[in-house]
Amino acid sequence: MKSINIGLLGCGTVGTGVAKLLMGNKALLSARVGAELNLKWAADVDTEAERKITFAEGVFTTNARQVIDDPQVDIIVEMIGGQGIAMQLIQQAIENGKHVVTANKALLASRGNELFTAAARQGVDLAFEAAVGGCMPIIKTMRESLAGNHIQAMTGILNGTCNYILSRITDAGISFEAALAEAQQEGYAEADPTLDVEGFDAAHKTAILGALAYGMEINLNDVYIEGISSVTPLDIEFAGQFGYRIKLLAISKMTNGMVESRVHPTMIPRDNLLSNVNGTLNAITITGDAVGEIMLYGHGAGMMPTASAVISDIVDIARNLLCTAPRRVPPLAYQRNSIRKIPVLPMEELISNYYFRFSALDQPGVLSKISGILGEYNISIHYVHQKGRKTNGAVPVVMITHRVKEADVKQALAEIQNLKVVSKEPVLIRIEDAHME
């Protein structure tokens, strides 16, 4: 039986999971692939990594360069993360003619175009199923299963940390800070949670998916980003009263030849399947012109689910190697000469439904002042609710709009904020509800 040699760089959580699967499910993998997937090297600067798992003699090394320079290695699996040494090692591996598997969404979102160009030049594969949605096969689905579809929209819960926090605020009525502390205690959030809770991680994934969906280069700057740190139990409670739940959604749409690409807290109807995706789980719906809507759901993180996605990339490349078919599928789903610039809808041009919450003094005429300004900006109100209960001397006035323009909303809200009867910065949460006009 032929043998495919794998060099693993990085023995952290996911790297260890990959090694475990290669070793523990070796017979299964051979039965599926028809070749041995041989873990030839496992590299980590931290020699303690060796203790989490027992490698065969001579497999562990602290020298990553040795791994990427080994002429017998066919596939390099980069599980280091970050944009420093990981970038250098991937670049060198590609130069050395190795196929590369990575889960490094931050790197791909910011420097992916360079890497994909280098991989094309060298004729090697650069695979990244685990970079988006953990074990959900979203990259393969987009690149292969939906190949006959013009992708029209994607709506995803792509960050498990945020989904856990929002689920806890929803279920337990606790504050963002308390829910974050819980997530950190459970190991679902980093000590510095910025990358997750401010929406950057979801934005990296959105930038990657957008490229695959529409045939354009990856451009992180095209993604509008808003995190969940200002989501309150009060807004979640109001959302519930309107039949909505709040999720951090990654939304990407192709409308009239322009791409809409945004990550922000979003109200969605409770009977939407995504509303029922809770805890650290991820899910994504994809709309295509032929397929209608499909959904994928699964663990977006964690040692073994993420390792499963990495293994699927290794298997793909191994199958290519066995029939001498490198780059059988273009990494970004389209042939390189078909990748084009697609205009991005500026956020001010967005048309959406909105939820507003104003903290208004409990005085006569307040509602008329607020709604007067909204009217001036052609913001048509679907629903108003003025809650009687006082919060810090102010009452919440809650509104849901018809479909209106973001630029008008921003200007109206700036004016409303300047009203003397309005005591705090207004809260704005976008709504995705296909049944609303």
Next chain:
Amino acid sequence: MKSINIGLLGCGTVGTGVAKLLMGNKALLSARVGAELNLKWAADVDTEAERKITFAEGVFTTNARQVIDDPQVDIIVEMIGGQGIAMQLIQQAIENGKHVVTANKALLASRGNELFTAAARQGVDLAFEAAVGGCMPIIKTMRESLAGNHIQAMTGILNGTCNYILSRITDAGISFEAALAEAQQEGYAEADPTLDVEGFDAAHKTAILGALAYGMEINLNDVYIEGISSVTPLDIEFAGQFGYRIKLLAISKMTNGMVESRVHPTMIPRDNLLSNVNGTLNAITITGDAVGEIMLYGHGAGMMPTASAVISDIVDIARNLLCTAPRRVPPLAYQRNSIRKIPVLPMEELISNYYFRFSALDQPGVLSKISGILGEYNISIHYVHQKGRKTNGAVPVVMITHRVKEADVKQALAEIQNLKVVSKEPVLIRIEDAHME
């Protein structure tokens, strides 16, 4: 640009959809594949098929033999259905060295092993993504994305007709017969609905998925089959009271080296994601040792969603052809020499939770007689409900069991049915609830 020639056999609903996508999304497909996917032939015995879609001159033919004998044709797409002429044409196409795409689950479930053997001998691909779950990429996910996983279980809603009927009984409280009539009117059920409502179609799909999951031959006889024609609004109402919904589930599990494979109406908790898959939609959860649980969801039937899945197979084969990599992935997910016999758990050995409904005379001592017999067979009851309201002079006695053995259940129910105080055949519905012991 290279051209891949496609010969389409059968211009019914799905065949027409395939032609529409090949023609309408031609530029998109070329941008993804790097070659032209050329619809060289579209064959149908019914010349009216020509009128549903305008083919380029010389494409339509009534002579399928001409298509499979054309040396320029690379891929034959069989969209005829049934097990007669479709089998002959696929066999001949394989003999002629053509790659074949089919959605014919009935044929694959009964004669797939022969066809896969023939395809292996001839070195051609035999692809069938559209045979299970319409546009959900379940075949590709099983064969490729989950390659590193031992599959432990699959639970699917795989028949849209049944799901529509059960959804209507649930939502409208109407009878099976009334819901079936509605489904027929809406075009969701055939004039003779047996194949769907008696569970055979879901069983065909279960047999195919089982082979892919565990590495065994397709064996339809291994699947236990029970349809939905005896599901009543009353049982759905009781299910709701216990927090359950009733779905026709395809269940396949690997437990202690034995395969469990069954299709039957099943109660599942309302907060299970599958409970919220309604109407004609399909969904499947797959549990693997690495991945945990993932779910796919989408349209299981319909012209364009099914055609999208067929196109994904055509694209896969085209990509193989372009880099001379036929049979890059083994059609049944495992190398042929790894496919083995796996013992099947006899249905009598099944351990499950059960729902029973007895129609009992409203007399003292009835419950004691019923529960006495259940006790003799070691059937431990989790919940009993004796509803006061009379139905045809009898009262429904409803029970939910702990995990017990099917053989014991069947024997106990046969004895209970013979009791003078029990007026009808007892109703038995299996429960899948991970939280129940």
